[in-house]
Ligand code: SF4
């Protein structure tokens with residue numbers, strides 16, 4: 001708690017819920033300023049990346065794919081199979097630890113600059129709203145007015161565009177799950193070919209639309225687990241959008257003829273500009289709050305005011321509570337050290353697992369329940385199945401060799417070629433001269449080759465009659 005708080009009522013309830021429990025609709029003023037320009041650049045760059053990525057292919061496969069249903073994942077062109085799931089899970093854990101570490105140091109920077117909810121809300125839907133319904137005070141007036149033609153067409157057009165954008169976005173999300181080719185195929189086939197899927201898309205689009213047309217900042221305040229975790233992640237050292245109460249208080253209205261220092265006033269002229277632009281409807285001067293998504297709109301608003309009253313910028317700025325309170329800067333504390341060590345450990349482990357990850361994964365097993373066969377008067381044979389996962393992006397012809405014995409491999413059904421990103425199975429006979437076998441169980445080492453290159457070595461056993469065992 002900051003030392004100037006006189007009215008702590010903001011701590012008793014969420015800013016967007018009135019005392020009677022009703023929603024307080026937020027009409028934020030359109031931000032403008034240095035940081036907003038940068039945020040615009042970042043947001044539109046991320047939107048372009050989001051909408052372009054599903055079209056990018058590497059060797060015929062999508063650059064990114066998160067097919068949870070078929071357990072197929074592609075991250076930056078690297079295909080992950082169920083057998084690689086441990087690497088995928090470790091990567092996700094490392095990402096979470098990174099987010100935690102990042103939050104401990106830099107607060108909710110992610111929410112304001114990168115979070116899809118903020119980007120779509122502030123840089124897509126809110127901008128369309130400003131275009132159709134006007135600025136924040138025009139929107140407020142429009143909402144309080146009874147229905148007339150002007151209100152009907154503005155509201156209808158806005159919600160129609162919101163829904164269409166939601167529908168398009170949901171199709172792109174689907175492209176990240178099933179790939180753009182399948183999505184294009186679905187669209188070409190039309191709704192009648194897949195009625196259930198089509199209605200599913202309409203429902204998902206409706207949910208997406210409701211999030212941005214109605215729920216808005218409530219997602220950040222109530223629904224988002226990352227937002228809810230801020231209370232445990234942030235501490236006095238975390239850098240957040242913060243009001244410098246030491247410099248700003250005691251606040252008081254601006255009077256150009258008055259010397260504020262002599263009058264004992266701080267730099268805050270109590271103009272409310274920082275509150276008017278806030279998309280979550282809070283007053284940052286009350287200190288760090290759960291609702292703040294670090295969007296920096298209040299920084300820009302206050303900087304504009306400081307320019308006008310000829311005071312230095314940065315009354316609201318990125319700073320830690322500690323640096324404001326006692327002027328100290330971020331120190332490397334135990335928490336940061338702990339998360340850094342865990343993250344480094346995870347990254348080293350993932351790097352190691354990647355380095356030993358092979359292009360193919362294969363198993364060779366003797367056919368269940370099978371014993372040796374008398375192939376001819378001079379040979380015994382065993383029957384095996386081979387299963388191969390081809391993690392590469394090209395079809396792999398596969399050959400087998402025996403490493404530690406003389407024998408002949410007879411593939412059934414012709415040579416084995418495993419399609420890219422697929423699983424191949426085959427059955428084969430291993431024929432070995434009777435004279436080579438010294439016991440009923442002989443260890444065999446298979447070499448799996450593709451185009452002359454060794455891909456794997458697999459150990460198995462060859463069984464013969466018990467009579468081969470010494471003493472029988
Ligand atoms: S307090 Fe400032 S940074 Fe936080 S949400 Fe409001 S405008 Fe954005």
Ligand code: SF4
Pocket residue numbers: 243248267268269270271272273274275285301302305315316
């Ligand atoms: S914009 Fe700056 S000067 Fe105006 S009320 Fe907010 S903190 Fe005070």
